[in-house]
Amino acid sequence: MEFMFGIPSFVHFGEGASKKLGEMAAGMGAKKAFVMYDKGVKAAGIVDGLIATLKAAGVEAVEFDGVLPNPPDTMVEEAAALARAANVDIVVAVGGGSSIDSAKAINILLTNPSPINQYDGINTVKVPGKPLIAIPTTSGTGSEVTAFSIVTDTVRKKKMVIGGQFVGATIALADPLLTVGMPPKITASTGMDALTHAIEAYVSKGAMIPTDVLALKAIDLICNNIVKATKSGSDIEARSNMLLGSMMAGFAFTNAVLGLVHSIAHPLSAHFNLPHGVANAIGLPYVMEFNVPAATAKFKDIAVAMAIDVTGMTDTDAAQAAVALVRNLNRELEIPTLKECGISREMFDRLAEDALKEVSTFFNPRDPSKEDVLAILEKAY
Ligand SMILES: [Zn+2]
Structure with missing residues (x-):
């Protein structure tokens, strides 16, 4: 090691x-x-x-x-x-x-x-x-x-x-x-950014045992508090757990680096000034889905950290349950789609090319082709 x-x-x-x-x-x-x-x-x-x-x-x-x-x-x-x-x-x-x-x-x-x-x-x-x-x-x-x-x-x-x-x-x-005074929309999008950090660090090619421990605890803290912190902003316990979760995700990804969600989010923000958290939240479930075949057991761990009952599930089913939970979180937190953000489809080609050049792409557990990125953008539209 x-x-x-x-x-x-x-x-x-x-x-x-x-x-x-x-x-x-x-x-x-x-x-x-x-x-x-x-x-x-x-x-x-x-x-x-x-x-x-x-x-x-x-x-x-x-x-x-x-x-x-x-x-x-x-x-x-x-x-x-x-x-x-x-x-x-x-x-x-x-x-x-x-x-x-x-x-x-x-x-x-x-x-x-x-x-x-x-x-x-x-x-x-x-x-x-x-x-x-x-x-x-x-x-x-x-x-x-x-x-x-x-x-x-x-x-x-x-x-x-x-x-x-x-x-x-x-x-x-x-x-x-x-x-405590952070508005609900910002709480939701910044919280989804933190969740993306934890998930991407956990399945990264650069992950290691110390970052794994931090990332899983961060996923637990964020998933179990993000809705509470968004809907009842003055809940100090939820706020405290979110800040701790985002910081632990930071400990993890500053060492393990990130993945394809951030590779797609960066050009989205660079070209359309989309808030970073929104850009990540939109892409997260679709990149997770793409990555499941390359890191199935790790996505099962993520499901467990999210407090999903995986008893009797295959690893793939558990991993898919984690993807579904993120998709539902986006819905509950009213995260928009790419279309709702005013992103034009004509830019997809350039966005996909830029995403492949991002450093974080090299740490993604599954190597994407341009067509793979275009398919993810299409699903997120
Ligand atoms: Zn980020």
């Missing part, structure tokens, strides 16, 4: 953990923080309390509220120029994957030259960044604990995967109380 396993971030998980921000930043010797978030997080009233903890600890805050979904390279360069000019010594990200991925990219550019596009790939960043504290407000990407930053190349219309050394956050402050 041989494997490599690591998690870039120290984690503090718990109700109220985000209140430690100022203390943690000051503890690392910070005097001036670059704090990144989007307007939605600000409107939810999350930012001001966090800035107050920085001030109370003697750390000045330079705020950037212009984070965009599917963060474009142009926005990253603009924010990096501001952070460099302000001479900050720590970066803080508050929000979902877009805020945290943007902060990781900007942190790279604080100690490495622009443009960000030259770092597309794995282990391409040569100089460590400043300390980075990530505070998730969604239970989705797990970006607070992964060694990846996903930035959109606006010229190539491609989601770059910048990963490996010197990319991840130094500290993750995972506070379920910050996710």
Whole structure:
């Protein structure tokens, strides 16, 4: 047996953990923080309390509220120029994957030259960044604990995967109380992203025993809490389990990598600006169905983790039951189809070609042809 396993971030998980921000930043010797978030997080009233903890600890805050979904390279360069000019010594990200991925990219550019596009790939960043504290407000990407930053190349219309050394956050402050105000739609789509991470990591060609254990527990936590968290947002136990599940899925996939669901989702978002979680949720049941013959026993394990009673079922039947459960979850959570998202069929050819070039395709348990991807897109339409 041989494997490599690591998690870039120290984690503090718990109700109220985000209140430690100022203390943690000051503890690392910070005097001036670059704090990144989007307007939605600000409107939810999350930012001001966090800035107050920085001030109370003697750390000045330079705020950037212009984070965009599917963060474009142009926005990253603009924010990096501001952070460099302000001479900050720590970066803080508050929000979902877009805020945290943007902060990781900007942190790279604080100690490495622009443009960000030259770092597309794995282990391409040569100089460590400043300390980075990530505070998730969604239970989705797990970006607070992964060694990846996903930035959109606006010229190539491609989601770059910048990963490996010197990319991840130094500290993750995972506070379920910050996710309580998340609207139902965002809870559902980001939660389905987390479920996709756990399932893809579990059946990945890069899976190993440590990631398997984490992925299965994540599937259990997410499947048994996603509907509750979506329909009764103030259920703290459900919120807490979702944040823990998304983070454990992050532990798993930062090591085991992902699969064909993400390979299809990335070009969908790059071309149509579709939210990442929605793009994954749409493709998940159909890619699972495609993958069942190549990883039947593993899909049976997934069914068991989902709390499906598999007594008397063949492995294939159990695997199909897991696929059906995901299809039903999509229906219950009102995840749209590709058609409902306004995706035009004329783009399927380009989407399929782009999907085959994605890094995660090489980790998918079954090697897809272009026709296979086109068939999946057709089913998801
Ligand atoms: Zn994802």
